[in-house]
Amino acid sequence: MKIIDMHCDTLLECYRKKKPLRNGPYQINLEKLKSGGCLAQCFAIFVVSHDTADRCGVKETPYGFYREMVDLYQREITANPDLISPALCAGDIESNRSKGRMSSLLTVEDAVAVDGRIERIDEFFSHGVRMMSLTWNYENSIGYPNSPDPVLHGRKLKPFGVEAVERMNALGMIVDVSHLTEGGFDDVALLSRRPFVASHSCARALGSHQRNLTDRQLKVLGEKGGIVGINFCAQFLEDHAVLSSIDTIVRHMIYIRDKAGIEALAWGSDLDGIDGSVLEYGDYAGFPRILHALSRHFTEDELERINHGNFLRVFRENAG
Numbered sequence: 001m002k003i004i005d006m007h008c009d010t011l012l013e014c015y016r017k018k019k020p021l022r023n024g025p026y027q028i029n030l031e032k033l034k035s036g037g038c039l040a041q042c043f044a045i046f047v048v049s050h051d052t053a054d055r056c057g058v059k060e061t062p063y064g065f066y067r068e069m070v071d072l073y074q075r076e077i078t079a080n081p082d083l084i085s086p087a088l089c090a091g092d093i094e095s096n097r098s099k100g101r102m103s104s105l106l107t108v109e110d111a112v113a114v115d116g117r118i119e120r121i122d123e124f125f126s127h128g129v130r131m132m133s134l135t136w137n138y139e140n141s142i143g144y145p146n147s148p149d150p151v152l153h154g155r156k157l158k159p160f161g162v163e164a165v166e167r168m169n170a171l172g173m174i175v176d177v178s179h180l181t182e183g184g185f186d187d188v189a190l191l192s193r194r195p196f197v198a199s200h201s202c203a204r205a206l207g208s209h210q211r212n213l214t215d216r217q218l219k220v221l222g223e224k225g226g227i228v229g230i231n232f233c234a235q236f237l238e239d240h241a242v243l244s245s246i247d248t249i250v251r252h253m254i255y256i257r258d259k260a261g262i263e264a265l266a267w268g269s270d271l272d273g274i275d276g277s278v279l280e281y282g283d284y285a286g287f288p289r290i291l292h293a294l295s296r297h298f299t300e301d302e303l304e305r306i307n308h309g310n311f312l313r314v315f316r317e318n319a320g
């Protein structure tokens with residue numbers, strides 16, 4: 001039990017396929033987590049909206065959908081107490097581990113369901129949400145999505161976004177800048193009193209996708225005590241790639257260690273959210289193969305930080 005993965009979209013797959021989280025046909029399920037070496041898994045509620053909601057056949061508002069997904073998460077986790085328990089603070093991960101259980105963290109991808117109401121952030125926190133990405137690929141009440149257009153990518157947080165970051169800091173909910181504009185990223189770097197994360201992004205120098213972080217962003221993130229979770233999406237790892245290869249994952253990790261520092265490295269697989277990618281390691285259960293390849297380039301101590309130490313520090317400095 002050692003890996004903490006900051007992002008997966010398994011809950012949405014669970015919603016769509018209606019099979020159990022324990023052993024359903026997903027890249028991540030509870031049995032695969034166990035055999036792959038999971039210490040804790042962040043389960044994102046990807047809040048569908050706009051045409052994504054249409055594609056998923058969701059008729060509810062983003063907030064209504066969010067509430068339904070909270071119920072689904074709680075149902076699936078409480079049905080499997082032999083394997084996993086929720087973690088609301090860093091200490092919970094340790095106490096779950098001592099009982100032989102993995103930990104689950106509830107997170108939100110796209111703060112669209114906040115919809116300009118600050119009290120919703122408190123409400124999400126009371127449901128157990130401990131990390132939230134400010135945007136996904138659409139504008140929302142907080143800010144704007146990343147873009148290949150440099151002018152659009154430079155857009156800042158909205159005034160409500162500033163308020164939202166302050167509220168998340170006050171509560172102890174980790175601010176996630178994956179999917180955000182670079183202008184928004186800079187606002188968070190200035191504003192946030194606690195370390196923030198890019199939960200599932202890679203290095204722009206190795207993969208030119210605008211979801212990846214530039215050298216400057218990596219440096220800032222490292223200086224602020226933040227972390228970046230390596231995304232396993234083939235197109236993020238390498239331009240035009242279809243294969244999510246172990247080699248390219250290792251290459252990004254080495255690069256980010258050199259730019260942002262070892263204390264900024266973590267996992268953000270994005271499994272169950274990257275259907276266009278062919279996974280060399282199969283699924284989450286293949287994690288040991290990635291760790292084996294990584295061990296040729298990183299020391300034991302470095303691996304421990306990447307696998308869980310860095311996330312535990314950020315979690316503790318946010319939620320206690």
Ligand SMILES: [Zn+2]
Pocket residue numbers: 109178179200273
């Ligand atoms: Zn994402």
